[in-house]
Amino acid sequence: MRRRGFLAGALAAPAVTGLLPGCAPQRRRRTGGKVRLRFQSLAWQKESVDAVRRLVGEWNAAHPDITVEYLQGSWDSVHDQLLTSFEAGEAPDIIHDAADDLADFAYGGCLADLGGLLPRRLKDDIPEQSWRTTTFGDGVFGVPFLQEPRVLIAHRPALEEARVRIPTARDPWSWAEFEDVARELTRGGRHGVAWPLKEPVSATLNLSLSTGGRLFHRGADGKVTIRFDAADQRVPRTIHDQVVRDRTASRTTLGMGGSDTLPGFFGGKYAMVPLGFSYRQQIVQQAPEGFEWTVLPSPAGPGGDQRQGVSPQTLSIAEDSPYREEAIRFLDFLLRPAPMVRLALGDWMLPTGERALRDPALRTRRYGWATGTALAGTLRPAPAQSVRGYPEWKDKVATPALQEYYSGAIGLDGLRDRLVGDGNLVLARYQR
Amino acid sequence: MTTASRPPRGLLVRRRAARTGQYLALLGYLVFLGFPLLWLVSTAFTSPRELAGLHPGWIPDHPTLDNFRQAFDEQPLLRAGANSLLAALAAAVIAVVIATPMAYVMARHHRSPLSRAATGWVVVSQAFPFVLVIIPLFLVLKNLRLIDSLGGLILVYVVWSLPFALWMLAGYVRAVPPELEEAAAVDGAGRLRALVSVTMPLLAPGIVATALFAFINAWNEFFFALVLLKSPEKQTMPVILTHFIGAEGVADLGPLAAASLLATLPSLVLFAVIQRRITSGTLAGAVKH
Numbered sequence: 001m002r003r004r005g006f007l008a009g010a011l012a013a014p015a016v017t018g019l020l021p022g023c024a025p026q027r028r029r030r031t032g033g034k035v036r037l038r039f040q041s042l043a044w045q046k047e048s049v050d051a052v053r054r055l056v057g058e059w060n061a062a063h064p065d066i067t068v069e070y071l072q073g074s075w076d077s078v079h080d081q082l083l084t085s086f087e088a089g090e091a092p093d094i095i096h097d098a099a100d101d102l103a104d105f106a107y108g109g110c111l112a113d114l115g116g117l118l119p120r121r122l123k124d125d126i127p128e129q130s131w132r133t134t135t136f137g138d139g140v141f142g143v144p145f146l147q148e149p150r151v152l153i154a155h156r157p158a159l160e161e162a163r164v165r166i167p168t169a170r171d172p173w174s175w176a177e178f179e180d181v182a183r184e185l186t187r188g189g190r191h192g193v194a195w196p197l198k199e200p201v202s203a204t205l206n207l208s209l210s211t212g213g214r215l216f217h218r219g220a221d222g223k224v225t226i227r228f229d230a231a232d233q234r235v236p237r238t239i240h241d242q243v244v245r246d247r248t249a250s251r252t253t254l255g256m257g258g259s260d261t262l263p264g265f266f267g268g269k270y271a272m273v274p275l276g277f278s279y280r281q282q283i284v285q286q287a288p289e290g291f292e293w294t295v296l297p298s299p300a301g302p303g304g305d306q307r308q309g310v311s312p313q314t315l316s317i318a319e320d321s322p323y324r325e326e327a328i329r330f331l332d333f334l335l336r337p338a339p340m341v342r343l344a345l346g347d348w349m350l351p352t353g354e355r356a357l358r359d360p361a362l363r364t365r366r367y368g369w370a371t372g373t374a375l376a377g378t379l380r381p382a383p384a385q386s387v388r389g390y391p392e393w394k395d396k397v398a399t400p401a402l403q404e405y406y407s408g409a410i411g412l413d414g415l416r417d418r419l420v421g422d423g424n425l426v427l428a429r430y431q432r
Numbered sequence: 433m434t435t436a437s438r439p440p441r442g443l444l445v446r447r448r449a450a451r452t453g454q455y456l457a458l459l460g461y462l463v464f465l466g467f468p469l470l471w472l473v474s475t476a477f478t479s480p481r482e483l484a485g486l487h488p489g490w491i492p493d494h495p496t497l498d499n500f501r502q503a504f505d506e507q508p509l510l511r512a513g514a515n516s517l518l519a520a521l522a523a524a525v526i527a528v529v530i531a532t533p534m535a536y537v538m539a540r541h542h543r544s545p546l547s548r549a550a551t552g553w554v555v556v557s558q559a560f561p562f563v564l565v566i567i568p569l570f571l572v573l574k575n576l577r578l579i580d581s582l583g584g585l586i587l588v589y590v591v592w593s594l595p596f597a598l599w600m601l602a603g604y605v606r607a608v609p610p611e612l613e614e615a616a617a618v619d620g621a622g623r624l625r626a627l628v629s630v631t632m633p634l635l636a637p638g639i640v641a642t643a644l645f646a647f648i649n650a651w652n653e654f655f656f657a658l659v660l661l662k663s664p665e666k667q668t669m670p671v672i673l674t675h676f677i678g679a680e681g682v683a684d685l686g687p688l689a690a691a692s693l694l695a696t697l698p699s700l701v702l703f704a705v706i707q708r709r710i711t712s713g714t715l716a717g718a719v720k721h
Contacts, residue, residue: 038662044675070664072664072675074658074674074677075678075679075680076677077658080655080658081658084566084570087570087571088570088571088574090570090579092662198681199680257681258682263484264486266484266486267485267487269486276680282682286480286484
């Protein structure tokens with residue numbers, strides 16, 4: 001979800017990590033009288049900031065003895081900031097982050113295990129597959145509350161003009177059908193699809209779940225190794241072929257982020273763009289008047305398998321917070337169905353709570369909400385987010401290897417050698 | 433009657449060609465430096481819809497102040513600007529006040545072991561990346577109860593800019609001939625009088641340049657401010673700017689550009705006001721005696 005900063009990069013090397021103290025601070029002491037909880041939120045768009053602030057205000061009005069202090073953090077720097085704060089025992093009590101950022105903090109003893117603290121209502125409301133995104137070892141280290149599937153945003157007139165079948169969440173395109181449609185849509189200087197792959201690893205791994213891709217395999221001894229089997233190859237091969245062989249996908253967008261592709265999408269250079277569900281907000285804000293667009297489900301694997309990996313936004317409690325019970329009460333308040341809907345609408349994402357997902361505001365066809373909510377049941381923990389050494393493998397091995405493969409600089413064998421050969425060397429260092 | 437001798441025609445042509453080349457290189461350099469700033473200005477006045485156009489121009493079709501309105505509406509820019517200004521001004525003033533006498537001693541007694549040790553410390557201190565010092569620094573400041581305090585941040589900025597300020601000022605001091613102080617002494621001036629009346633006026637451009645360096649360092653600094661300040665009402669401008677950036681690097685580009693433009697103004701204004709002094713000061717520091 002967010003970039004790991006330079007401090008995280010510097011500490012990624014095990015040799016440097018060894019120089020630092022562990023992240024298991026003593027619990028701070030309770031002070032008498034009024035409880036003050038520091039809540040660091042990463043909400044950043046006006047609607048979501050307003051929603052969070054209002055909810056904090058409502059809590060403070062109803063609980064004068066437990067005051068929540070709202071702090072605004074930033075997705076861009078949250079990892080470095082938390083790392084430093086944990087080391088010094090100055091972390092906020094309640095921490096907003098993403099599931100794929102929690103592993104180091106959870107294993108390092110910085111986050112409280114919420115397993116025995118969670119109220120039954122909250123535990124039952126969020127499905128098991130979402131809880132698995134924040135489960136590390138035997139503990140649960142965060143409450144997953146917002147998530148987004150990857151969807152296809154398409155130019156509706158282009159689909160109608162090409163007379164292709166419009167997929168639905170019940171009847172999605174297969175990957176082969178998707179390739180055919182991209183060919184149909186490629187005409188007159190327009191590409192059928194534009195893959196924004198500035199961060200190619202998470203997109204590739206998450207979409208590969210639909211074809212049965214796993215890549216990371218945990219053995220009986222608990223050690224993880226990487227394999228690049230046929231099921232892992234389907235999605236990367238599709239992207240590679242679309243860019244290099246069929247030319248149905250734009251080569252120029254390979255290095256772009258999702259937002260960077262929107263001008264070309266609005267300008268008719270691409271008919272479809274695979275994007276996170278929340279990008280709809282930017283499209284609503286930026287699309288030219290009269291621009292017609294639609295939200296389609298991502299292609300499915302064999303047997304209509306639509307599973308895809310996600311890394312939900314999470315709320316955790318610092319291990320050294322002396323106010324865990326109060327913090328859990330606040331989380332329970334914040335993540336009731338109605339507030340969860342408000343948070344989801346503010347961020348243009350899906351709530352993890354099943355009752356919130358049933359809210360009519362999230363079932364409307366407007367802006368593709370209904371398509372997204374129909375996909376909620378297919379979302380699974382992103383592969384490898386709990387694998388130690390994954391960040392280094394991603395940055396040093398997988399990202400350059402996939403970029404080279406997608407641009408045609410290396411073939412599938414070269415990609416396998418890099419992902420598996422180099423990758424297992426990296427993982428081995430973390431599993432000695 | 434004598435006539436002024438004119439240089440040969442070939443030499444004139446070569447000089448003109450060289451001058452034209454210099455101007456072209458200067459123009460290229462200005463474009464290189466100015467492009468990001470011009471793009472920032474353009475983006476700050478362009479609506480999100482126009483920004484998402486396939487061919488956004490330099491000059492917006494429908495210039496708007498909405499980005500500024502939104503930036504001020506969503507983030508406490510004035511408060512953050514005031515915090516940054518306070519931290520940067522204080523850091524610059526304190527750094528210069530400490531560095532000036534130290535630099536004088538280092539320059540005038542450069543053979544003494546103390547001076548050599550200080551010079552060594554200056555060089556070594558530049559070798560430490562701040563990612564290595566941030567956690568110990570955090571712990572030290574915590575023990576001093578200076579976390580979440582602008583005072584603590586100013587202290588860090590002073591310490592961080594001091595070595596380079598010292599090194600820079602020592603160069604300026606060396607450029608002031610000691611003979612001038614000796615002449616003042618011959619005329620009856622004491623050490624302090626000679627320093628205040630002779631050396632300091634000559635050092636003024638160097639002091640201004642050093643202060644400006646410390647100011648801009650502190651004004652632009654992000655990571656220490658991010659880590660050391662917790663309370664929203666104490667956050668500085670660079671930290672507030674990141675609040676316009678969301679997950680996966682998605683940014684609210686218009687308001688971010690508007691806020692960034694405002695954040696660059698103090699540095700631009702300062703440079704414009706004291707540009708001449710800096711130029712002369714820098715040159716003075718560069719002369720070897």
